[in-house]
Amino acid sequence: MERDIDIRNEKAILVGVVTGGMTPETMQEHLDELTLLANTAGAEVIGQVTQRLAKINPAFYVGKGKASQIVGQAEELRANLIIFDEDLSPAQTKNYQNLTENIKVIDRSALILDIFRKHAKSKEAKTQVELAHLQYILPRLTRMWTHLERQMGGIGTRAGAGETQIEVDRRLIRNRISGLKKDLSRIEKERVTQSKRRKNEFKVALVGYTNAGKSTIMNTVSGANVYIEDQLFATLDTTTRAVKLKNGLGFLLSDTVGFIRKLPHHLVASFRSTLREVVESNLILIVLDASSEQITDHYKTIQSVLKELKAHKLRSLVVLNKIDLVNENNRLKYLKRVYPDGVMISAKNHLRIDHLLETIETIMKEAYSTIEMHFTYEQGQVMAQTEQGMEVLERHYGEDGVTLTLRGSIDRIEKIKSIFGVD
Numbered sequence: 001m002e003r004d005i006d007i008r009n010e011k012a013i014l015v016g017v018v019t020g021g022m023t024p025e026t027m028q029e030h031l032d033e034l035t036l037l038a039n040t041a042g043a044e045v046i047g048q049v050t051q052r053l054a055k056i057n058p059a060f061y062v063g064k065g066k067a068s069q070i071v072g073q074a075e076e077l078r079a080n081l082i083i084f085d086e087d088l089s090p091a092q093t094k095n096y097q098n099l100t101e102n103i104k105v106i107d108r109s110a111l112i113l114d115i116f117r118k119h120a121k122s123k124e125a126k127t128q129v130e131l132a133h134l135q136y137i138l139p140r141l142t143r144m145w146t147h148l149e150r151q152m153g154g155i156g157t158r159a160g161a162g163e164t165q166i167e168v169d170r171r172l173i174r175n176r177i178s179g180l181k182k183d184l185s186r187i188e189k190e191r192v193t194q195s196k197r198r199k200n201e202f203k204v205a206l207v208g209y210t211n212a213g214k215s216t217i218m219n220t221v222s223g224a225n226v227y228i229e230d231q232l233f234a235t236l237d238t239t240t241r242a243v244k245l246k247n248g249l250g251f252l253l254s255d256t257v258g259f260i261r262k263l264p265h266h267l268v269a270s271f272r273s274t275l276r277e278v279v280e281s282n283l284i285l286i287v288l289d290a291s292s293e294q295i296t297d298h299y300k301t302i303q304s305v306l307k308e309l310k311a312h313k314l315r316s317l318v319v320l321n322k323i324d325l326v327n328e329n330n331r332l333k334y335l336k337r338v339y340p341d342g343v344m345i346s347a348k349n350h351l352r353i354d355h356l357l358e359t360i361e362t363i364m365k366e367a368y369s370t371i372e373m374h375f376t377y378e379q380g381q382v383m384a385q386t387e388q389g390m391e392v393l394e395r396h397y398g399e400d401g402v403t404l405t406l407r408g409s410i411d412r413i414e415k416i417k418s419i420f421g422v423d
């Protein structure tokens with residue numbers, strides 16, 4: 001059942017539905033991506049079915065006849081898993097379960113959740129994934145789903161008077177959900193304290209489609225040692241490192257979980273604490289795989305997730321990574337036309353990283369302001385404190401003290417002004 005999906009060594013067939021103005025090519029691209037997801041989860045794809053639909057059938061998503069046909073085909077191919085590219089409603093999942101006992105029928109969200117569960121390592125990621133997973137399965141519980149009692153064990157797992165097993169299961173899940181939410185708000189509080197400490201620093205966040213090369217950029221630019229793999233969702237946690245520029249200015253760079261088309265809503269919501277770094281950044285680097293045919297789709301997906309996070313109005317810069325794989329002149333021209341401000345790099349081959357850093361520096365300076373401050377010679381300590389985290393553009397020694405011209409974040413300058421009562 002849903003709870004127990006562990007997609008390893010399963011043989012799967014994929015189902016894609018073409019609706020509205022979608023072209024068969026786009027459908028195929030979506031199924032190719034679904035194949036990658038299935039492989040990442042450990043399944044082998046042995047067949048695919050596509051169906052053109054004018055209207056979604058509430059019982060089976062596709063028509064009843066087609067549903068039986070898909071199940072029949074899966075049986076014939078000896079598949080034990082059917083994966084829909086579209087989200088199935090709880091009722092549709094249950095209907096399929098009634099249609100076949102030996103074959104699991106899941107949707108794209110369940111598959112993504114399975115990958116996240118396998119890749120989660122830190123306490124935070126595990127908590128977030130479990131929360132999203134339980135929220136996903138709560139409305140999908142069926143009466144066949146009775147392992148929970150044993151798994152959760154202990155007091156309160158027995159059915160009370162008049163309570164059916166499924167009611168017990170629901171109660172257990174709800175309790176667990178509220179426990180996980182409490183754990184997450186505790187983790188979130190720690191993050192708030194951390195981010196307060198970093199308030200005056202310029203924060204840059206790497207955001208992008210999964211496998212675009214965010215972690216490779218992180219490692220190349222900051223010398224970090226983040227896990228890089230040619231697979232989807234290699235990264236589920238946020239890593240932050242300080243990056244120093246040649247002129248002494250510096251910023252904090254964060255690498256985080258990647259996005260994908262139709263990322264389950266519960267996942268985005270429960271990964272809020274991991275994605276906090278994105279929401280609080282001064283600059284978002286939108287990392288795109290320049291060699292991907294789906295680059296436009298990827299860009300749209302990123303924009304819509306950023307919108308969901310309420311981070312779409314933040315300053316952003318497009319980074320066209322994997323430019324080493326783009327050999328055709330026409331393709332380069334196309335990229336330049338569509339992303340005129342995009343910075344082309346190859347993180348893996350260390351190409352044009354300097355150019356990326358220079359662009360970040362220019363943007364930082366725009367977000368920065370300058371202030372002139374005068375200190376008497378007795379105020380040496382106060383002056384040193386004021387200088388912290390700021391760039392000293394000029395230092396003029398006069399008879400009655402030192403005049404500094406400082407450049408730094410507007411926040412920091414406002415703070416200095418309020419401390420010294422200047423305006």
Ligand SMILES: Nc1nc2c(ncn2[C@@H]2O[C@H](COP(=O)(O)OP(=O)(O)OP(=O)(O)O)[C@@H](O)[C@H]2O)c(=O)[nH]1
Binds near residue numbers: 208232257348
């Ligand atoms: N050819 C080429 N490959 C690259 C480049 N940058 C990264 N890669 C490869 O792309 C794959 C994914 O890289 P990651 O850095 O793990 O990508 P990510 O965006 O962090 O992916 P997730 O954490 O899984 O979302 C790896 O196999 C990298 O070696 C590049 O500039 N050129």
Ligand SMILES: [Mg+2]
Binds near residue numbers: 214216234
């Ligand atoms: Mg990564």
